[in-house]
Amino acid sequence: xxxxxxxxxxxxxxxxxxxxxxxxxxxxxxxxxxxxxxxxxxxxxxxxxxxxxxxxxxxxxxxxxxxxxxxxxxxxxxxxxxxxxxxxxxxxxxxxxxxxxxxxxxxxxxxxxxxxxxxxxxxxxxxxxxxxxxxxxxxxxxxxxxxxxxxxxxxxxxxxxxxxxxxxxxxxxxxxxxxxxxxxxxxxxxxxxxxxxxxxxxxxxxxxxxxxxxxxxxxxxxxxxxxxxxxxxxxxxxxxxxxxxxxxxxx
Amino acid sequence: xxxxxxxxxxxxxxxxxxxxxxxxxxxxxxxxxxxxxxxxxxxxxxxxxxxxxxxxxxxxxxxxxxxxxxxxxxxxxxxxxxxxxxxxxxxxxxxxxxxxxxxxxxxxxxxxxxxxxxxxxxxxxxxxxxxxxxxxxxxxxxxxxxxxxxxxxxxxxxxxxxxxxxxxxxxxxxxxxxxxxxxxxxxxxxxxxxxxxxxxxxxxxxxxxxxxxxxxxxxxxxxxxxxxxxxxxxxxxxxxxxxxxxxxxxx
DNA sequence: ACGGCCGTTCCCGTTCAATGGGAAGCGAGT
DNA sequence: ACTCGCTTCCCATTGAACGGGAACGGCCGT
Numbered sequence: 001x002x003x004x005x006x007x008x009x010x011x012x013x014x015x016x017x018x019x020x021x022x023x024x025x026x027x028x029x030x031x032x033x034x035x036x037x038x039x040x041x042x043x044x045x046x047x048x049x050x051x052x053x054x055x056x057x058x059x060x061x062x063x064x065x066x067x068x069x070x071x072x073x074x075x076x077x078x079x080x081x082x083x084x085x086x087x088x089x090x091x092x093x094x095x096x097x098x099x100x101x102x103x104x105x106x107x108x109x110x111x112x113x114x115x116x117x118x119x120x121x122x123x124x125x126x127x128x129x130x131x132x133x134x135x136x137x138x139x140x141x142x143x144x145x146x147x148x149x150x151x152x153x154x155x156x157x158x159x160x161x162x163x164x165x166x167x168x169x170x171x172x173x174x175x176x177x178x179x180x181x182x183x184x185x186x187x188x189x190x191x192x193x194x195x196x197x198x199x200x201x202x203x204x205x206x207x208x209x210x211x212x213x214x215x216x217x218x219x220x221x222x223x224x225x226x227x228x229x230x231x232x233x234x235x236x237x238x239x240x241x242x243x244x245x246x247x248x249x250x251x
Numbered sequence: 252x253x254x255x256x257x258x259x260x261x262x263x264x265x266x267x268x269x270x271x272x273x274x275x276x277x278x279x280x281x282x283x284x285x286x287x288x289x290x291x292x293x294x295x296x297x298x299x300x301x302x303x304x305x306x307x308x309x310x311x312x313x314x315x316x317x318x319x320x321x322x323x324x325x326x327x328x329x330x331x332x333x334x335x336x337x338x339x340x341x342x343x344x345x346x347x348x349x350x351x352x353x354x355x356x357x358x359x360x361x362x363x364x365x366x367x368x369x370x371x372x373x374x375x376x377x378x379x380x381x382x383x384x385x386x387x388x389x390x391x392x393x394x395x396x397x398x399x400x401x402x403x404x405x406x407x408x409x410x411x412x413x414x415x416x417x418x419x420x421x422x423x424x425x426x427x428x429x430x431x432x433x434x435x436x437x438x439x440x441x442x443x444x445x446x447x448x449x450x451x452x453x454x455x456x457x458x459x460x461x462x463x464x465x466x467x468x469x470x471x472x473x474x475x476x477x478x479x480x481x482x483x484x485x486x487x488x489x490x491x492x493x494x495x496x497x498x499x500x501x502x
Numbered sequence: 503a504c505g506g507c508c509g510t511t512c513c514c515g516t517t518c519a520a521t522g523g524g525a526a527g528c529g530a531g532t
Numbered sequence: 533a534c535t536c537g538c539t540t541c542c543c544a545t546t547g548a549a550c551g552g553g554a555a556c557g558g559c560c561g562t
Binding site: 009015019023024025026050051053054056058066067070071072073076077078079080083086089090107110114116119122130131133134 | 260261262263265266269270272273274275276277298301302304305306307309317318320321322323324325326327328329330331332333334337340341344358360361365367370373381382383384385
């Protein structure tokens with residue numbers, strides 16, 4: 001739309017521009033953005049200027065562009081992610097203080113695991129998850145919980161689709177995966193050794209809201225040798241606390 | 252622009268739509284959005300639909316609209332706020348564990364104080380600041396620090412402009428404020444009793460990056476009767492730690 | 503059953519903002 | 533002095549966005 005010869009709306013283009021930014025790529029020139037977003041140079045410059053005017057993007061000491069504070073503000077205030085995070089943070093801190101490993105909170109978003117909070121201990125091991133980062137549903141302990149408790153149709157879609165392995169031990173066989181998910185629903189927890197990285201074990205539990213609906217997954221990443229019993233207990237207790245907290249906030 | 256009779260660009264309208272959301276107003280109908288954003292009904296519906304298609308907005312169980320997870324994701328990954336927050340969080344947790352009050356991190360944004368993180372103790376007192384919330388620069392301890400260390404022109408602009416009181420004790424006299432700011436630059440700390448709320452005292456210190464530039468303010472909110480000495484010490488130590496952490500991340 | 507209210511969806515002729523190619527300006531690197 | 537890449541300005545073209553209006557459908561009070 002928007003008079004573009006390529007037939008895209010302005011909105012789509014704005015999203016594509018925002019998509020060119022990432023954890024690694026935090027500042028870029030307007031020309032770079034145009035190239036990455038597939039926009040003609042003059043168009044990219046004009047749109048970037050417009051976004052800067054609105055505060056969605058910032059220009060640093062002349063030239064380069066980065067995500068604007070205003071965008072951050074608009075996206076956060078009143079967002080579901082912030083509410084959930086605020087309710088969960090105290091409990092996550094408690095878990096993290098006891099386990100001294102990585103503690104994460106994730107939600108289901110567009111058939112993927114989206115991590116909305118992560119706490120790490122200085123001495124904890126590797127962990128590829130990032131805040132605002134994604135992993136496939138079948139290839140992370142949090143994702144497995146979300147998939148197990150998600151709607152039927154989602155499960156079928158994911159089980160049907162291509163299941164790529166993130167590590168050699170990622171479960172990609174539909175039948176095995178189906179049994180694994182049934183087990184998660186039965187036990188209310190998943191212990192997933194080597195699913196994301198060979199050296200670590202993910203432990204995840206569902207976080208429920210109000211009358212039972214699973215809205216998030218709480219997980220810990222432990223070195224593979226560590227026993228998982230304590231983590232399961234801590235996560236279960238924390239998840240119960242979070243559920244109570246988000247329930248209480250909605251009278 | 253964008254063919255609208257009112258002469259606004261699509262980008263401006265999108266921002267106005269996003270602005271209709273807030274901490275209190277987290278879900279609304281498309282018609283509500285249109286009214287609040289001053290858009291014709293059919294236009295509002297079309298634009299909301301477009302934003303939903305792009306994932307910037309989400310539709311809940313039919314009808315109502317809220318901010319989309321995708322927007323949250325795009326705004327956060329690669330944002331300055333997230334980096335700063337990640338570096339600061341461990342130190343903020345430490346401060347909060349010792350003081351058991353409110354601990355906040357704020358940056359300067361568009362001549363206002365923008366709070367990007369806040370930790371609260373269950374037993375702590377009142378605190379009107381919110382994550383992604385704003386306060387005037389002259390009417391919050393964090394803001395005073397940012398104003399004191401901000402560029403000359405900013406200071407003159409704020410001192411000239413109307414200085415509204417948030418509480419009866421907010422300093423609104425330009426001369427007094429100027430002396431207060433000079434004191435903050437000298438001491439590297441501000442203790443502001445009753446500036447935001449009569450019952451509490453704000454204590455704030457600057458967070459510096461690399462070679463001295465102040466990039467944020469770290470603050471605590473204490474009940475007015477509490478001595479501030481310990482808070483000053485804790486905040487100073489934490490700010491030093493944060494500075495080292497963000498310096499280390501940029502080799 | 504009825505009618506008003508309101509959110510939503512669909513339609514469609516009008517129109518002007520957005521578009522993008524091109525050229526020129528500006529630094530930095532060689 | 534030259535190249536290369538980022539940026540800014542210009543401007544004729546055009547079709548996407550616009551928005552008024554009509555119609556649908558759910559809800560509520562009578």
